[in-house]
Amino acid sequence: xxxxxxxxxxxxxxxxxxxxxxxxxxxxxxxxxxxxxxxxxxxxxxxxxxxxxxxxxxxxxxx
Numbered sequence: 001x002x003x004x005x006x007x008x009x010x011x012x013x014x015x016x017x018x019x020x021x022x023x024x025x026x027x028x029x030x031x032x033x034x035x036x037x038x039x040x041x042x043x044x045x046x047x048x049x050x051x052x053x054x055x056x057x058x059x060x061x062x063x
Contacts, residue, residue, distance in 0.1 A: 002013045
């Protein structure tokens, strides 16, 4: 028996309507996409930092 807690109340997912279970699946899909977007953002930030370091290495040195 899987349960879902919303606003402090537990629900047996097997007792929910098909429409409610579909919304749970939608939430799970969106949560996974958010995790992927957060990972992608971290990768892009790391790449950006590397590009900044590479640019700094190419800038003229002060005399």
